[in-house]
Amino acid sequence: MATSPTTAADLIPSDAPLERLASIAAGCTACDLHRTGTRTVFGEGAADARLLLVGEQPGDREDVEGRPFVGPAGRELDRALEAVGLGDVPQYRTNTVKHFKWSEQRGKRRIHEKPNRIEIQACLPWLQAELDRTSPDVLVLLGATAAQAVLGPETKVTRARGRLHVGPHGVPTVPTVHPSSVLRARSDADRVAARDAFQDDLAAVATLLEQGPRPLAEDATVAELRAMTAALDLTVPARTRKADLVDVVVGALPR
Numbered sequence: 001m002a003t004s005p006t007t008a009a010d011l012i013p014s015d016a017p018l019e020r021l022a023s024i025a026a027g028c029t030a031c032d033l034h035r036t037g038t039r040t041v042f043g044e045g046a047a048d049a050r051l052l053l054v055g056e057q058p059g060d061r062e063d064v065e066g067r068p069f070v071g072p073a074g075r076e077l078d079r080a081l082e083a084v085g086l087g088d089v090p091q092y093r094t095n096t097v098k099h100f101k102w103s104e105q106r107g108k109r110r111i112h113e114k115p116n117r118i119e120i121q122a123c124l125p126w127l128q129a130e131l132d133r134t135s136p137d138v139l140v141l142l143g144a145t146a147a148q149a150v151l152g153p154e155t156k157v158t159r160a161r162g163r164l165h166v167g168p169h170g171v172p173t174v175p176t177v178h179p180s181s182v183l184r185a186r187s188d189a190d191r192v193a194a195r196d197a198f199q200d201d202l203a204a205v206a207t208l209l210e211q212g213p214r215p216l217a218e219d220a221t222v223a224e225l226r227a228m229t230a231a232l233d234l235t236v237p238a239r240t241r242k243a244d245l246v247d248v249v250v251g252a253l254p255r
């Protein structure tokens with residue numbers, strides 16, 4: 001019996017553009033999630049979009065429509081982007097895992113289940129291929145699955161959110177929570193607080209787009225600046241002052 005590949009890597013031609021990748025991904029069976037989701041939900045948007053937004057996986061609505069961020073969490077995201085003036089900025093939107101994973105049906109809705117490490121590893125080559133073929137000014141990582149897949153498993157969104165990081169290809173990157181976390185707040189007051197905090201993180205993205213990396217770099221800790229120099233493959237002496245680290249990072253990042 002033929003076995004499924006361990007990851008999607010072997011399916012991805014090195015020179016295929018995004019449209020071709022989407023059509024190949026439609027037939028991906030690299031992990032068992034092709035059995036739970038109805039269809040592959042690939043990324044959507046132009047390769048030269050200024051913002052690249054990465055979530056966890058498609059939800060119930062996305063699985064039905066075959067498009068990312070068209071359900072309640074997508075509406076929450078739209079609302080937050082609009083609130084900070086980013087509603088009209090061209091975007092490419094995708095997920096870390098391209099099939100919907102769910103555990104049970106409640107009424108008409110299927111209840112989301114978090115993808116496991118094996119499923120994330122299997123699907124990562126698709127995200128990597130999207131990151132390789134897009135050239136955003138800022139990468140926004142929505143939730144722990146996306147943040148850990150892109151920045152490393154040690155990333156804690158509670159600490160990293162709204163702050164400057166360096167992503168693949170040296171792209172300025174801001175992690176934040178997934179918009180579905182706003183919807184899961186237990187009370188109205190909690191929801192308002194979660195929404196405000198989410199918008200604050202996206203306001204940092206707006207600052208990056210409008211003013212470049214310096215304001216966020218100046219807000220970073222020395223440890224964060226050192227992590228950014230490492231991600232940029234820069235070597236700096238151990239005793240370098242914070243102001244000089246800021247200059248080094250800002251000088252290496254695109255404006």
Ligand code: SF4
Binds near residue numbers: 007028029031040122
């Ligand atoms: S989740 Fe990703 S790796 Fe798994 S079958 Fe779907 S597209 Fe392929």
